[in-house]
Amino acid sequence: MTVVLPGDIVPLPSSSSSSIKLGPGLLPSQPDPSAASSSSSSHTLTSIRPGALGQLVDGNRSKGKRKDDSDSQGGPSSSRPSSQAWWVETNTKRYIPSPGDSVIGQITNRGAESYTVSLFSAHQTTLPALSFEGATKRHKPNLKIGQLVYARVVSADRFTEPELTCVDPVTGKSEGFGELKVEERNGKQGFAMVWKISIGLARSLLRPNHKLLPTLANHFPFEAAIGANGQVWIRASEPRQVITVGKVLEEADSLYYPEQDSNVFRSGMEVEEEEQEQEGGLGELAEKVVLDRGMIGEKRIKALVANFA
């Protein structure tokens, strides 16, 4: 994985047939009139925030394979028009809505046609009252101000309010989205709480192979809804267990955050300054940070569970 800083130019492979999807943190480079003749300025991206550069080719996850980008020409994907995605992986505390994200929002206002939902970020969003499973003009869900919903971002364009939905447009089913409520399970009242974590950890937890929550689930059963906006809703049968999950999440967030690792980072920077193995030093560290985010060892989880549950 390459580490980029704001203003860094990311060169793209020159296969012009491929369509490029831009994730967060990258913009197409502004054509520079002075340098336009020397380099193909249409094929570069500029990073607008610091972080690790990620890339996906043809839907295959090839994170950190930026060095091997020659395989987009010679590899098996060369026969069909390949598409690729680029983004800058970084950990932040504020959420910026982007389409397709699953988020946890709080109802802050209700109108006749829609709800206003806060995503705990700069924007408020709309959730149409008909965007629920089985909702009709006559039969709409009745949500109160202050309730939490699990929803998907439909659109997040510039200058307009982002829109949410709680229903899958294809199947018409809720698919797990909707109001986050504490229902009785097996005749027992559950307890629920929402914990705040960093955006990076939330994204990591959403990776299907992330082991943190499954490992924790070995100790006691709980339900979780992870919002990409850094909110995690937890439901368990005992308040202690809910708090335990909160403690584990807090610990997971502090692994590479705030600055206990600044020495490691500094040594990584020195490697970069010496211009030897830039990829190997800082890049490897960045990859480790991204992949290991929130990975607490089983023993530590056990200790945390023993402390509270």
Added chain:
Amino acid sequence: MAPGQLPEPSLTEVEFLNQSLSRGLRLDGRGFYKCRDIKVRFGDELGCVNVWIGSTRVSTSVRATLVPPRADRPYEGFLQITTDISPMAGSEYDMGGGASSSARAREVLFDRLVEKAVRRTEAVDREALCVVAGEQVWNIHLTVHLLADTGAALDAAVLSSMISLRHFRRPDYTIENGNEVRLYSVEERVPVPLAIHHTPLCVTFSLFNLDRPSKPLSGSGQEQEESSGLDYGNTVSLMDPSLTEEILADSKLVLVLNSQKEICVLDKAGGAPLDAEVLLETLRAGLARVKELSELVDEHLRKDASVRVVEVR
């Protein structure tokens, strides 16, 4: 929700907080009087201090300038405090809501309480800041930046301010030809610490009246004790509250105490009524906490003094 307005905590949070408090649990599993870890770090400059209480982070710095004193107080220097809450501290501090936004109100309250705790307690001997009576005095400028607020921001701010003021050293000077002030640079003469009368430190409590009928406690109805008839039923006070606890508390109590067991500030701005016994109990807990904090301050300053070179060569 307009920018600068804190969204009210969700119903889920309100309910869970009440449920867990009535079971004697705090949201982060701490005991009621248990505090988060404190980390203190000194910067390169004298008086530049970073303090973390949990993830709450405050940075303070001090500088000194020579200014003419006020005409009616020719023997007194100034202690000027500037507080700054950047939007980085949390989305609830995002600006844009105008003067009436809750962000602005929080900032003003924060500013006032820091002022009350540090300046109005006369922690710094202002007469000792006089250089030439009626002509030149020291103006000590303390800047407080709240960088991250996860609760008990005031505790961190006052702690950091006091460490800063005790850590800071102003340049030494001599007076030549009657009233000409000659300042010495750090290389020429060892700078002089400020004269500090005492070290007031702040302890914030969040108080919850658990049996209040207005707050429904669903799911734990059988565990509620019968209200004793008084308005303030079963009061629980939490030391070093987290942000959620701070916001949801029925009332907030800010104590500024010093290690000489003096109450410098007792601030309870609104909120639910408070039983005298609860107040005494929190005071006792606060005094114990301030004693710990004072030792922590002393230890950190001692540790820093042992590694920092301020002597001339």
